[in-house]
Amino acid sequence: MSVLNTKELRIIGFLCNWCSYGGADTAGVGRFTQPTDLRVVRVPCSGRINPLFILKSLLGGADGVLVSGCHPRDCHYAEGNFYARRRLELLKGFLPVLGIDPRRFEYTWVSASEGQRWQHVVEAFTAQIHGLGPARGWPEAPELEILNAVAR
Amino acid sequence: MRIGVFICHCGSNIAGTVDCAAVAAKAATYPDVAYATDIMYACAEPGQDAIIAAIKEHQLSGVVVASCTPRMHEPTFRKTVERAGLNRYMFEMANIREHVSWIGKDIEANTNKAAELVRMAAAKLRLNKELKPKSFPVTKRLLVVGGGVAGIQAALDAADAGLEVILVEKQPTIGGKMAKLDKTFPTVDCSSCILGPRMVDVAQHPNITLYAYSEVESVSGYVGNFDVKIRKKASYVDWVKCTGCGLCTEKCPARKSYDRFNEGVGPTTAIIIPFPQAIPKKASIEREHCRLLTGGKCGVCAKVCPTGAINYAMEDEIIEARVGGIVAATGYDLIDWKIYEEYGGGRYPDVVTSLQYERMLSASGPTGGHIKRPSDGVEPKDVVFIQCVGSRDPSIGRPYCSGFCCMYTAKQAILTKDHIPDSQSYVFYMDIRSPGKGYDEFTRRVQEEYKARYIRGRVSLVYPKGNKLIVRGADTLMGVQVEVEADLVVLAVGAEAASESAKLAEKLRISYDSYGFFMEGHPKLKPVETNTAGVFLAGACQGLKDIPSSVAQGSAAAAKAIGLLSRDMLDSDPQIAFVSANRCVGCGKCIEVCPFKAIQEIDLRGQPKAEVIETVCQGCGLCNATCPQGAIQLSHFTDNQILAEVEALCRF
Numbered sequence: 044m045s046v047l048n049t050k051e052l053r054i055i056g057f058l059c060n061w062c063s064y065g066g067a068d069t070a071g072v073g074r075f076t077q078p079t080d081l082r083v084v085r086v087p088c089s090g091r092i093n094p095l096f097i098l099k100s101l102l103g104g105a106d107g108v109l110v111s112g113c114h115p116r117d118c119h120y121a122e123g124n125f126y127a128r129r130r131l132e133l134l135k136g137f138l139p140v141l142g143i144d145p146r147r148f149e150y151t152w153v154s155a156s157e158g159q160r161w162q163h164v165v166e167a168f169t170a171q172i173h174g175l176g177p178a179r180g181w182p183e184a185p186e187l188e189i190l191n192a193v194a195r
Numbered sequence: 196m197r198i199g200v201f202i203c204h205c206g207s208n209i210a211g212t213v214d215c216a217a218v219a220a221k222a223a224t225y226p227d228v229a230y231a232t233d234i235m236y237a238c239a240e241p242g243q244d245a246i247i248a249a250i251k252e253h254q255l256s257g258v259v260v261a262s263c264t265p266r267m268h269e270p271t272f273r274k275t276v277e278r279a280g281l282n283r284y285m286f287e288m289a290n291i292r293e294h295v296s297w298i299g300k301d302i303e304a305n306t307n308k309a310a311e312l313v314r315m316a317a318a319k320l321r322l323n324k325e326l327k328p329k330s331f332p333v334t335k336r337l338l339v340v341g342g343g344v345a346g347i348q349a350a351l352d353a354a355d356a357g358l359e360v361i362l363v364e365k366q367p368t369i370g371g372k373m374a375k376l377d378k379t380f381p382t383v384d385c386s387s388c389i390l391g392p393r394m395v396d397v398a399q400h401p402n403i404t405l406y407a408y409s410e411v412e413s414v415s416g417y418v419g420n421f422d423v424k425i426r427k428k429a430s431y432v433d434w435v436k437c438t439g440c441g442l443c444t445e446k447c448p449a450r451k452s453y454d455r456f457n458e459g460v461g462p463t464t465a466i467i468i469p470f471p472q473a474i475p476k477k478a479s480i481e482r483e484h485c486r487l488l489t490g491g492k493c494g495v496c497a498k499v500c501p502t503g504a505i506n507y508a509m510e511d512e513i514i515e516a517r518v519g520g521i522v523a524a525t526g527y528d529l530i531d532w533k534i535y536e537e538y539g540g541g542r543y544p545d546v547v548t549s550l551q552y553e554r555m556l557s558a559s560g561p562t563g564g565h566i567k568r569p570s571d572g573v574e575p576k577d578v579v580f581i582q583c584v585g586s587r588d589p590s591i592g593r594p595y596c597s598g599f600c601c602m603y604t605a606k607q608a609i610l611t612k613d614h615i616p617d618s619q620s621y622v623f624y625m626d627i628r629s630p631g632k633g634y635d636e637f638t639r640r641v642q643e644e645y646k647a648r649y650i651r652g653r654v655s656l657v658y659p660k661g662n663k664l665i666v667r668g669a670d671t672l673m674g675v676q677v678e679v680e681a682d683l684v685v686l687a688v689g690a691e692a693a694s695e696s697a698k699l700a701e702k703l704r705i706s707y708d709s710y711g712f713f714m715e716g717h718p719k720l721k722p723v724e725t726n727t728a729g730v731f732l733a734g735a736c737q738g739l740k741d742i743p744s745s746v747a748q749g750s751a752a753a754a755k756a757i758g759l760l761s762r763d764m765l766d767s768d769p770q771i772a773f774v775s776a777n778r779c780v781g782c783g784k785c786i787e788v789c790p791f792k793a794i795q796e797i798d799l800r801g802q803p804k805a806e807v808i809e810t811v812c813q814g815c816g817l818c819n820a821t822c823p824q825g826a827i828q829l830s831h832f833t834d835n836q837i838l839a840e841v842e843a844l845c846r847f
Contacts, residue, residue, distance in 0.1 A: 051304065055844055060266070061726055062706060068264045071293025079304040082311055083294055084840050085265070087770075087832055090788075091816030096837055103845030116701050119727065120815035121790040130820070155726070156708035162298075 052106040052172050054080040057096060059089045059124075062113035065155030075162035078169040081109065088112070089150075090123025094134040101143050107172035110150040111164065117154065124152070146175060197229035198317055199255040201246055202291070202309070203237035203262035209296040214306040218261065218291075221310040225317045229253050237262050243275045250279040257281070257323060259316045261289035261309060267717070282325035284769070284831060287316040311844060318843035322836045326769035331810040333419040334519040335359065335760050337753075340411055340699065343371020344742055345734025346524035347393050348749030349756070353522075354402035356757045361516055362397065363425055366455075367408045368473035369394055371526055375456065375550060377557040377564075379742055380606040381637035387472055387559070394474040407475055412513060414702045417791070417813055418729030419519050419765045427512040430479035431488070432466070436504035439476035441468055443496035443505070452484035454561065458551045460569070461561030466496045471559055478504075520756040523713060524733040524749065525699060527690040530585035530593060538581060538686055539657045544569040545664055546657060546684045549603060556610050566614050568683055571662065575618065575682030578611050579666045580604045581654050582624040586689030595710070597689040599741040601628045604687045605638045608647040620647040621679050623654050623668050631741070650677060657684055690739050703730050713737050723752040731755050770831040771812035772819060778826035779804045785818035785827050794818060794827075 058064040064085050070077065086092055089112025097108045110131060112124040131150040138145040149168055153161050200222040204210035215233035223231040230253040236242045237260050246258065258281070260272050265288040273283035289312040295305050335358060339350045342364030354360045362369070373379075374394075376386035397403055412424040432443075447464035454463035456470055465484035468476060478496075486493035487507055497505035532548055533541035540546050545568050547555070558564035568575050582604055586597040601624065608620040627649070629635045641647045652669035659665070666679045692711030700707040705725040706714035713732050716724035723731050733752035734745040759765075772785075772794070781803030786794045793811035796803050805818075805827060816829035825834055 051307075053844065055841065064264075065266060065706070065726070068266060068290075068293040071264070071297040074297050076300070077298045079295075079299045079301060079308050082308070082315065082844050083290070084315070084837060086816065086837065087829070088815040088817065091820055091829065091832060093820040093834065095834075096841060099838060100841050100845060103841065105841075105845055113706075117706065119704050119706075120813060120817065121704060123790070123815050123817050126788060126817055126821070154708070155706050155714055 051080045052177060053104060054082065054107040054109060054169060054172055055100045055105045056081050056083045056109040056111065057086055057089075057092050058083050059112040059119070060085055060087050061119035062117065062155050063111035063153045063161070066111070066153040066157045066161040069155060069158030070161040071158075073158045075158055077162055077165045080169050080172070081165055088118065088120050088123035089127035090118070090120065092127060092131075094130050097134060097148055098141070101147060101178070104178065106175070106178045107147045107168065109164070109168050110148075111153045112150075114152040114154055144175060146171060147178065196227045196257055196321055197253065197255050198225075198227045198257045198259060198320055199246070199249050199253060200225075200228055200231035200259045200313060200317065201237050201249075201261070202231070202233040202313070203242070203260065204233060204235050205262060205292055206236065209262070209292050212296045212300055212302055212305050213291060213309045214302060217306050218309045218313060222259075222313045222317070225314055227321055228317060229255060238268050238271055246272075246275050247279040250276065250281060255281075257285040257287075257320045259287050259289060259313060259320055261291045261313050261316070263292040264290045264294070282327075284326040285320070285323055287320040287323070289313045289316040315840040315843045318839040319836045322833065322839055324830065326830055328766035328769045329809050330764040330766050331419060333760060333762055333765050334517045336361065336516070336518045337520050337522065337756050337760060338363065338421070338423055338516070338518040339522045339524060341365075341371070341524035341526055341734070341736070342369030342397070342405070342407070343524060343526045343734060343745070344373040344390060344393075345526070345745040345749040346371070346522065347390075347397055348746045349522045349524060349733045349753040350403055351393065351396055351400065352750050352753035353756055354400045356753070358402065358757060358760055360403045361425075361518065362403055362405045363409050363411055364405070364407045365410050366469070367430065367467070367477070367479040368469045368475070369397060369405065369407060370472075370474065372550075373742060374470065374472070375458070375557075376553050377560075378606060378610060380602045381631070381633045383606060383609060391472045394472065398474045405475065406514065407477075408479055409514075411699060411702060414521070414704075416517075417811070418759070421518050421521060421729065423516050423518055423521075425514040425516065427514055429482075429509040429511050430477070431482070431485070431505065431507055431509045432478045432480065433504045433506050433509075434475065434477045436502040437477045438502060439468060439478065440501065441478070442499050442501065443478050444468055446495050446499045448493065448495055449484050449486050452481060457554045457561050458548065460551050460554045519760045520729045520731065521703060522731045522733050522752045522756060523699065523703060523705070523736055524752070525693045525696055525736040527735040527739060528693050529688045530591075530691045532584055532686050532688045534591060535584060535686075537656050538584065538654065538684070539664070540686055543657070543659055543664060545682065546686065548686050548688045549600070549607065550688070552607055552685045556607070556614065564614075566611065566683075573682070574615055576615065577679065577681050578618060578620050578683045578685060579664075579679050579681040580608060580620060580622045580685045580687060581666070582622065582687045584686040584688045587625060593689060593691065593710070595739075596628060598628070598739045600687040600689060601638065602631070602634055602741065604685075605629075605641040605647075607685065608641050609645050612645045612647075620645070621666075621681070622647055622649045623666070624649060624651055625653070631743070652677075690735065693736065696736055703727065705730055723748055723755055729759060767810045768814055770814045770829070771809060772807045772814070772816065772827050772829050774805050774807060774827045776804050778824045780824055780826070781805065782823065784821050784823065788817050788821045790815065790817065
């Protein structure tokens, strides 16, 4: 599907239902204007997110992936976000190995009351992805060098 | 599959920045979409009827509604499709209001985004399965955490409705902040006269079990069947034997202990009964002040106790209980007023907090209801009240209005005049906020009848001069600087969430905002529910409120709990994990990660396999992401369903 040619990039968000999806709703209710690039996939818990989802998104053409869950210790399911944190941190370290710029993937914590924080997260991440530009599939030599530098 | 798509205008909420007809036209081209239309208000009765009619007319087998957040109306539309004969889980929502129309004004981008969200929802719906709930029995017992006026009201209402109630209170007595108040606004009626009988009702009610001086240790389980551990703190007094005679408190030699109930206005003993009307009226020893427990020498209370109730070897006790629902009513605390160095709180003895002043006014307080300056015991003539100490101040991270300070300051000014007729009160205020029944009349009365001088402006400095305090501030209405010679300065200290509210929220698995107040299910429509089924909120723990509102919310929380626990059986949410036995290798990783112990190992023809206990699983999907085989899948959020959403975005 056209992403409104060059105006938007393809950014996918995986949000836990209880905190961050609620936070995004709170941002909407508060009319906190945000860039339109992000598309949200609702999942019950950040612990539900298989790193595979993020990889599939990035390999399938997404320019950026944002994951957000409940703040640590405040998980609706007690400890799901602790598992998420470990998995996602590992994934982030692993992305350069796959030739993916790790800056294309971020994870964060936003509670259901933090509408304004959600706005800031979306603005900052969207700006970051626009700074990187569209993903180009497998990287070419110059980008590999950058990736190696980031990995170091 | 035949999918019907309904794009809601929500009046102009969505249609204002999204071309709904264009979204519907685009949706009609998506795979399996048999019917797509836009609709004015999908949730209104005509809207729901139109959905039902379309399901029947076009033989739809699944429905996508693109409207507001599913956290708002998913249950509504699930019932709608159910009324049309579909399974309620053959339904998906696309959130094109909170996530699209309300956060951007670019119609082209919004329309495109809305269409894509609908594509995602439709792609997921194609893989939805019909799900049916299981039912499980409910424990008809309610836990109320916090014995302030909100918790008392909730406990009494629930107990009167026939529920067993467990009331847990952190302090040695129930009553909360209201018990500390002398009078209440706007009627100036005696606080303990109206609260006292309620407290007695709690003690005498056959359905209420009160655990005072106790805290919630842990909570496990789920709606209908929470398993709660309560830590009964060691009071070093056997409350079965204690008659509350108070002999021990008279004889205790540790007379310099901090008096928590009286906000430190006067000292107290190490063994205390907080106040005469305390419920339960039992003595307890504060360990850090007791000479025997800290120094090993004393034992006076044990010698004088006529019933031999003192037990220095007492230890904390853990009580376990199963309850069907929980009401959190943990109230508030005052913010730390000492951070305002300019007011001299904590430095000058004659600068007191509003709650300390309340104890001075109270006939049962340490001064016997006589207003005396803490420094020299002299009756003050000029009393200055400073409002908004810690309220509406972003610089200390408290930008909100505490809500009740304007009113209690007005009340305290009236009481000051009543106690000391030749006194003069001055009130430095930012705005007078009195939106309640009879409230504004009250704040007028204090100025017109009681001649309190209201000065609109902030105080910049309080400093001592002789035996007086000079309060320097601005009068912004006159545009001049003013200085008032005061005998006593009362700080109207703002409130914040109770100090350990975040810890409790984590135990109850409910959300709290950045100030520590618990999050209600919906700011308007679910003011006492939380997003955790079976947990309800009452009183100031949800957001600051005065006594009438706290009582109202206590009753509301009780009504919700009664509604829940009036049922014998509850339906479990069928969005839970399930195991494909032929893919499961029996590694047990899912059993390890499950936070609810909802997965057990079974033996299937000699092979170990995982099995989900259906009424225990809460549907977090942690096991799903852990399983190396993809054998355990979360219904309604399977790997394939989530990947279908991703693919709907990425392939094109």
